[in-house]
Amino acid sequence: MLSFEGVLSGIDDHVLYRKCPIQGGRYLYAYRSARKASAEEASYLARREKQNDFRPDAYEKKRRVFGVIVFESDQDIDPRAAYLCYDDRWLLELVFNRYKSDECLDRTEVQGDFSLLGSEFINFISTVLTCRMLRKARETGLLEKVSYGELLDDLSSAWRMVDSPEEPATDDGFWVHTRSHEFDELEALGLSKPIPKPAPKKRGRPRKNPAEDKPKRPRGRPRKNT
DSSP: OOOOEEEOOOOOSOOEEEEEEEEGEEEEEEEEEEEHHHHHHHHHHHHHHHOOOOOOOHHHHHHTTTTTTEEEESSOOOOOHHHHHHHHHHHHHHHHHHHHTTTTOOOOOOSSSSHHHHHHHHHHHHHHHHHHHHHHHHHHHHHSSOOHHHHHHHTOEEEEOOTTSSSSBTSSSOOOOOHHHHHHHHHHHHHSSSOOOOOOOSSSSSOOOSSSSSOOOOOOOOOOOO
């Protein structure tokens, strides 16, 4: 069984790693993600239960590699940097999907070198903007609640009046048919200034302000005049 040498720091997961040099000046980078291991094991057991073909020996063999990935590279880099490159692979997959579908950038339909260069330049700018939008949405945690396509649909329905102020605010009254969950998304992305929350109330009873200074009442019983 593969033995690891440490745990990556600064990763949104518990990831074991090992770096090993091999022949030819190349390196092997091995990782085991606790999150992926749990998901893969649950999926494997669900299939075995559904097909009723669980075998202990096959399970033990599979259990050793749940959540394990191994890379071969000719670059001698830090194991954390290598893992982050792998982690960004999913971002590239999302970008290519957006590039081919919603952005419709898989066809140029232009003739001539100048037109082709101009079209590809626009494609490049669109892809860079998409990458930045995806990264921002992921950092705010919105992609854990909705898909990127659903997020774009929500943002496209958030309209502003023509004479609206330059800096949008949720309570400025210049939004058109914008729903509450869309305001939450706009505020998370920094596209709308949220409504200020009221200051927390102080605990206890409020102090009473004396209306006027009254003379103090003398202590004890009044003396009788003899």
